[in-house]
């Protein structure tokens with residue numbers, strides 16, 4: 001096995017940096033770092049001393065820690081070296097380690113070793129990635145669950161239940177003359193129904209998990225000049241997008257990350273949608289807005305309270321639903337507003353003025369309730385499964401449903417025998 005090395009901290013200037021070495025050469029490198037020879041380095045023990053290159057010149061004073069085989073993250077011997085966080089020092093140390101026989105690590109290779117050495121299962125490997133990228137408390141909570149292996153344990157519990165059911169069914173196949181009492185058949189059926197429901201619930205968490213991890217794709221749409229860019233600026237809290245009284249100010253869409261409560265939003269400010277674009281650039285802008293619709297989780301439909309309701313294209317209207325849209329009646333500060341309650345009355349409306357900071361809590365509260373009740377389906381703190389896992393869960397659920405059908409056909413209504421080719 002090769003010995004590989006990588007800087008674990010980002011490249012840049014910082015107080016300290018961390019360089020990790022993994023593999024069989026670690027012991028020899030550790031011996032060269034020890035000032036006194038003789039006693040072997042203690043595992044998981046921090047030492048302080050000079051890092052001398054292979055020619056004997058000191059590169060830096062460092063803190064280093066040795067993790068013996070089996071006592072490390074990867075399961076292999078690891079050496080962690082913490083020099084000062086100077087990219088030049090780090091480069092020199094890594095070059096020196098390569099001269100001693102190490103090679104540069106491939107991306108993700110430390111975690112790959114942990115997986116190959118059975119220190120982590122595949123879900124936990126995904127948990128490492130989730131932990132690194134989590135940007136909200138919810139995302140971190142989910143990442144911790146994933147890292148702790150909780151989702152795997154839940155599935156193992158289900159496998160145990162299924163194994164018991166299978167044993168009972170197989171016993172009947174082996175000894176068909178012992179007719180399975182109706183009570184047992186009912187029990188098997190109930191257990192399978194219960195399991196399919198649980199699996200279905202797990203499948204449905206994947207969408208929520210994605211929203212929590214990657215953010216809610218939120219499209220700010222509406223007629224020109226309704227105040228869409230003003231709303232983007234209002235939410236992000238600074239002047240990100242150009243705002244002007246000239247209709248058609250925003251041409252191409254603008255993407256900005258924002259937080260509402262503890263929810264991460266990928267917020268798109270778009271070109272105003274009008275039935276009669278006045279030039280080619282405006283048409284192209286509208287086309288782009290409509291292209292974004294398919295990937296949208298949440299629509300903020302901005303209308304101007306001082307203007308009649310806008311005419312919106314069917315490609316947009318057909319996507320708007322009470323669980324994914326908030327109609328923002330903007331410019332609430334203007335006198336004599338038009339009553340828009342009959343405009344898309346099935347959707348929730350909220351009146352705000354983006355010129356009035358005091359309206360922000362009202363907007364954020366409406367959004368947070370919409371996220372909780374409609375987008376997250378209230379299970380934001382349950383154990384969730386990612387899309388990869390959900391695909392397997394779906395496959396398992398479909399197999400169970402097949403099994404259930406077979407049981408109903410063959411045991412209850414059929415010849416009261418379970419065919420050996422039943423796929424339970």
Ligand SMILES: Nc1nc2c(ncn2[C@@H]2O[C@H](COP(=O)(O)OP(=O)(O)OP(=O)(O)O)[C@@H](O)[C@H]2O)c(=O)[nH]1
Pocket residue numbers: 223224225226227228229230231242243244245246247248249250251270271272273330331332333334352353354355356
């Ligand atoms: N009185 C009042 N004016 C507002 C409010 N919000 C925005 N405006 C004004 O409305 C005009 C248009 O605002 P924008 O945010 O540029 O509107 P938009 O929808 O992005 O416009 P386009 O990009 O051209 O489609 C500007 O003059 C803003 O100052 C509000 O709450 N009250």
Ligand SMILES: [Mg+2]
Pocket residue numbers: 228229230241242243249250269270
């Ligand atoms: Mg704009």
